[in-house]
Amino acid sequence: MLSYLIRRLLLMVVTLFGVSVAIFLLLRIVPGNIADILFDSAGLIDPAEKQKIVADLGLDLPLPLQYWQWLNGLLHGDLGFSYVSEKPVIDEILPRIPITARLAALAMIFAVCAGVPLGVISAVRQNTKLDYALRVLSLSGLSMPSFWLGLLILMACVRWFGTIPIYDRAPETFWAWLAMLAIPAASVGFRSSALIMRLTRSSMLEVLRQDFVRTAKSKGLSDTAVTYDHALRNAVLPVITTIGVETAFLFGGLIVTETVFNIPGVARFLVEAIRWRDYPMVQNLVMFIAVVVVSVNLIVDLLYMLVDPRIRYSE
Amino acid sequence: MAPVLEVSGLTTVFHTRRGLVQAVQDVSFSVEAGETLAIVGESGCGKTITALSLMRLIPQPPGEIVSGSVKLDGTDLLRLSEPEMRKMRGGKIAMIFQEPMTALNPLMTIGKQITEMVMLHDGLPKAAARTRAVEMLYHVRIPEPERRAKEYPHQMSGGMRQRAMIAMALACKPKVLVADEPTTALDVTIQAQILDLIGDLQREFGTAVVLITHDLGVVAETAQRVVVMYAGRKVEEASVEDLFANPLHPYPRGLLGSIPRVGSARGLDVSPDERLREISGMVPALNDLPPGCAFAPRCTQADDKCRSQIPPFELKQPNHFAACWQA
Structure with a gap:
């Protein structure tokens, strides 16, 4: 158990190192840097000034050196300064994290709470009209891009209710947060809920055919006990794994949804930073997201061990 | 003595795409308390479907028990409502299955799987039900029953799991035990132990056993009467x-x-009759x-x-x- 944990943590470090190299290089491949953008589009500066900015920001240094400077800072807790706002990156990111974290958690809770029960219903009522309806719903959830869904929800709310909660300042109470984030969370979580629903359904169908379910029935247990105590516990194992994978996808959806619903979270901020080629901002934000995704996956795997005794004891 | 289980005219069909499959046709038999009746036949002859029909565990659809009666102490199981039947299953008529490897829930401890059933049928509180579960594990000669009760199925061998299965089936002292090929998946040495165990517990509890098997050796060792089935009849x-x-x-x-008989074919000079x-x-x-x-x-x-x-x-x-x- 302990050796497994150590192995996993070491693997995490390797993964994060890989991510850091990838994001660093990808950003350098994207044409233009902040000096070019200021110079070209805005015409804010003249060529001499441009040279000065490049030199000031260290953009003329060799790439390995630039990478080392960033990584070294990162390891010492120094994330550097934003090119755009010239404030420390940490001060820019930190206040936005709770907003995105709340939205992401709410989206995932929505996905699981909608996906698992509907998947079970779909499996238990296999090949009924209800099952068909749920399958169409889940297929549409997988096919519909979340930005479009977000826009549709926005339009529908405005059309029917005349308004929609708009983020102008941070809500103060839990319920205010919930009211503010419920609609965006549902629109991000819809895709994951659809995936979880389909997975739960197929996993459940497989489990319901297994011998131990028949044994459970032969003991005289009610259908509810058989379905939930015996079958579902076995069927959620693959679903738990998916939750880890879906967290990564979730960030993709968050970027769009935060933009559509005007929520000042990390994800929207990232897009803004990319537009300005704000290297320290983008690099550190991506690293932050990577840490979250990798950690969630580790937690999911540990959770898996907790649920499935066969894995727990296999060492 | 009146039979505990009286099956008459049992007919089970399956509605499939290729037409109606008559899995069990007009099968009748009866078993007395403490008696073992063997149902013999090759794969696909309807013996397992007969067993599942007794328990009313035929998947419906596509299966359907179209006629007949299964009387347990005079009560026709086929006429009971589903909730009434649930009280019978496990309580009055229990079943053990062929595959001890897959017939137990892998995520639940053995103890919990037995306890759950005892609580349901005998209405015992959790602690008492748990004691009963450990007792049953002791009855089926599982060493260190307290410790084993806390284990999961994958921590046990096939023979051990089948013992646990038997402990579970007999935990509520059912009148009838339906054993569907209980030893087929086990090693030969373990087979004999399991059969002896079923026999001993049967004598102790006075259970009537319906033994489904294709193995005539098992029949000779354990049963008093035999029903031979072929193509559902x-x-x-x-x-x-x-x-x-x-x-x-x-x-x-x-x-x-x-x-095969021991000594019937020695070496290579096998004569045609042998x-x-x-x-x-x-x-x-x-x-x-x-x-x-x-x-x-x-x-x-x-x-x-x-x-x-x-x-x-x-x-x-x-x-x-x-x-x-x-x-």
């Missing part, structure tokens, strides 16, 4: 002694001829049965009557029934 019923000494129907005769006999041909598809006796296509004695009319199941000798025009 009963073809012969007799005491174990009568059946082994004097099988009337050509199918059980063929089955008995196909059992070779194992087999029953040629295949079991007919249940949705496409021949018009007469289902065994006729494989039978060496079949005549035109056999091929055109289904033989009635009738008394041929004292306490010895068969369905054969030639017997």
